[in-house]
Amino acid sequence: xxxxxxxxxxxxxxxxxxxxxxxxxxxxxxxxxxxxxxxxxxxxxxxxxxxxxxxxxxxxxxxxxxxxxxxxxxxxxxxxxxxxxxxxxxxxxxxxxxxxxxxxxxxxxxxxxxxxxxxxxxxxxxxxxxxxxxxxxxxxxxxxxxxxxxxxxxxxxxxxxxxxxxxxxxxxxxxxxxxxxxxxxxxxxxxxxxxxxxxxxxxxxxxxxxxxxxxxxxxxxxxxxxxxxxxxxxxxxxxxxxxxxxxxxxxxxxxxxxxxxxxxxxxxxxxxxxxxxxxxxxxxxxxxxxxxxxxxxxxxxxxxxxxxxxxxxxxxxxxxxxxxxxxxxxxxxxxxxxxxxxxxxxxxxxxxxxxxxxxxxxxxxxxxxxxxxxxxxxxxxxxxxxxxxxxxxxxxxxxxxxxxxxxx
Amino acid sequence: xxxxxxxxxxxxxxxxxxxxxxxxxxxxxxxxxxxxxxxxxxxxxxxxxxxxxxxxxxxxxxxxxxxxxxxxxxxxxxxxxxxxxxxxxxxxxxxxxxxxxxxxxxxxxxxxxxxxxxxxxxxxxxxxxxxxxxxxxxxxxxxxxxxxxxxxxxxxxxxxxxxxxxxxxxxxxxxxxxxxxxxx
Numbered sequence: 001x002x003x004x005x006x007x008x009x010x011x012x013x014x015x016x017x018x019x020x021x022x023x024x025x026x027x028x029x030x031x032x033x034x035x036x037x038x039x040x041x042x043x044x045x046x047x048x049x050x051x052x053x054x055x056x057x058x059x060x061x062x063x064x065x066x067x068x069x070x071x072x073x074x075x076x077x078x079x080x081x082x083x084x085x086x087x088x089x090x091x092x093x094x095x096x097x098x099x100x101x102x103x104x105x106x107x108x109x110x111x112x113x114x115x116x117x118x119x120x121x122x123x124x125x126x127x128x129x130x131x132x133x134x135x136x137x138x139x140x141x142x143x144x145x146x147x148x149x150x151x152x153x154x155x156x157x158x159x160x161x162x163x164x165x166x167x168x169x170x171x172x173x174x175x176x177x178x179x180x181x182x183x184x185x186x187x188x189x190x191x192x193x194x195x196x197x198x199x200x201x202x203x204x205x206x207x208x209x210x211x212x213x214x215x216x217x218x219x220x221x222x223x224x225x226x227x228x229x230x231x232x233x234x235x236x237x238x239x240x241x242x243x244x245x246x247x248x249x250x251x252x253x254x255x256x257x258x259x260x261x262x263x264x265x266x267x268x269x270x271x272x273x274x275x276x277x278x279x280x281x282x283x284x285x286x287x288x289x290x291x292x293x294x295x296x297x298x299x300x301x302x303x304x305x306x307x308x309x310x311x312x313x314x315x316x317x318x319x320x321x322x323x324x325x326x327x328x329x330x331x332x333x334x335x336x337x338x339x340x341x342x343x344x345x346x347x348x349x350x351x352x353x354x355x356x357x358x359x360x361x362x363x364x365x366x367x368x369x370x371x372x373x374x375x376x377x378x379x380x381x382x383x384x385x386x387x388x389x390x391x392x393x394x395x396x397x398x399x400x401x402x403x404x405x406x407x408x
Numbered sequence: 409x410x411x412x413x414x415x416x417x418x419x420x421x422x423x424x425x426x427x428x429x430x431x432x433x434x435x436x437x438x439x440x441x442x443x444x445x446x447x448x449x450x451x452x453x454x455x456x457x458x459x460x461x462x463x464x465x466x467x468x469x470x471x472x473x474x475x476x477x478x479x480x481x482x483x484x485x486x487x488x489x490x491x492x493x494x495x496x497x498x499x500x501x502x503x504x505x506x507x508x509x510x511x512x513x514x515x516x517x518x519x520x521x522x523x524x525x526x527x528x529x530x531x532x533x534x535x536x537x538x539x540x541x542x543x544x545x546x547x548x549x550x551x552x553x554x555x556x557x558x559x560x561x562x563x564x565x566x567x568x569x570x571x572x573x574x575x576x577x578x579x580x581x582x583x584x585x586x587x588x589x590x591x592x
Contacts, residue, residue: 115500210534212532259557261534262534262538262554
């Protein structure tokens with residue numbers, strides 16, 4: 001063996017030998033195990049304490065969350081709710097008689113709903129509205145209470161309400177928030193023939209069945225339609241709005257609806273006014289209103305329509321040829337979604353035969369709705385109205401409307 | 409009979425009718441306990457909460473169209489299903505909905521309590537059946553459109569948003585469970 005190799009082996013031996021020399025014997029190993037076991041036990045104790053503290057912290061966090069949700073987060077579980085809607089209109093209409101041109105901007109409606117839940121079975125609803133932005137002497141607007149009633153749930157399927165409520169007729173009288181309909185202005189049938197928004201005071205029973213059939217029966221205050229002057233036999237002028245209203249002669253309304261197939265609905269209503277003028281012997285006596293409406297949605301396509309008809313008794317109303325007043329409209333539409341909201345296009349055809357000569361007309365319109373979110377809508381429409389009587393031809397118009405509406 | 413007499417009669421009958429039926433009137437279609445019993449087979453299933461952290465709050469805001477009115481959402485679960493009780497306002501008042509999700513699909517959808525003045529139709533099977541087996545589609549929206557009901561638009565939307573929320577939160581809890589398992 002060479003000298004160099006001998007030296008290398010000697011060096012390695014010197015490095016390894018101490019390790020063999022430090023190997024613990026069994027007693028030393030036992031001592032180490034005992035020491036480590038002690039550390040494990042201590043760690044276990046600390047872990048258990050940490051677990052307890054964590055559980056305690058979780059309880060505190062949950063309790064804090066419970067509390068914060070009652071005082072900080074606007075919870076939907078409050079028993080009193082405030083909601084609302086509003087709409088701004090711009091009309092630009094050119095009439096045959098230029099003196100009747102209309103170019104105006106108007107905050108048509110600002111509405112607040114107040115509701116209160118007295119219990120699971122007793123609820124209060126109200127709707128307070130400012131029309132045309134400014135109310136008061138000489139101002140164009142009004143402050144109106146359109147709903148204020150208490151609803152009592154008798155069973156799961158039957159309820160009774162009393163107070164001031166919307167009459168269950170037509171398509172927009174009860175549901176008229178701007179994002180729910182096409183067109184800046186509501187349809188004319190539910191302006192001239194059905195005086196929407198139409199509310200009365202009284203009591204109503206409502207019931208519904210699992211197959212989608214529902215019914216309403218209401219006894220309520222009646223119309224007081226004028227029989228003389230420029231608004232003679234105009235239904236809309238007969239609304240008393242439950243403002244110290246004459247209650248000599250009540251009215252009754254019943255409605256039947258079927259909505260048992262999603263996307264499809266059909267409804268019919270009948271109303272009897274015991275004396276539509278509230279004055280006996282003035283030539284306008286009983287009034288009967290019949291309405292039928294239907295709608296169907298197939299994917300993005302929708303179509304809906306309404307027919308309404310009044311029949312009045314009385315020599316004066318018959319002499320004025322206003323004893324039968326009718327109106328209908330049909331409205332196809334197409335709504336589609338994009339990444340930046342929904343768009344809808346629609347057309348509407350209306351035929352109205354009202355009480356006044358100027359209320360005999362046909363109207364054609366089409367337009368566009370844009371919903372950036374469900375509860376906000378921008379609208380544009382183009383309208384053309386043609387009156388039936390040549391004497392009213394000066395009121396014929398065409399033009400466009402712009403609108404903005406919201407609800408929350 | 410004159411109108412005044414008739415009005416008085418209707419008033420008295422209404423009060424009497426309400427008094428007679430009020431005691432028996434349930435007001436709530438299904439209690440939370442009944443829903444959980446039906447959904448998961450026990451009145452007291454395991455439960456946990458999802459805290460609305462910043463990321464989740466953004467997601468939920470997109471789904472609901474408004475910020476969530478809660479700091480966290482409690483849910484109940486078993487080996488394969490999660491059950492959610494969600495309050496969402498249609499027009500004015502919260503509608504309480506019970507939704508069960510299994511394998512990322514809606515297994516059942518029911519209205520536990522309805523407080524709105526209109527839109528009661530959404531509690532019946534002809535409407536709720538539309539949610540069966542729906543899952544998340546593009547951009548976390550529902551995989552299929554829900555047909556509306558005339559006069560109940562806002563209730564239908566509230567129901568649809570709630571179903572969408574249940575699917576989104578179910579997905580979140582699954583991801584959270586998987587992440588925790590991976591960490592271990």
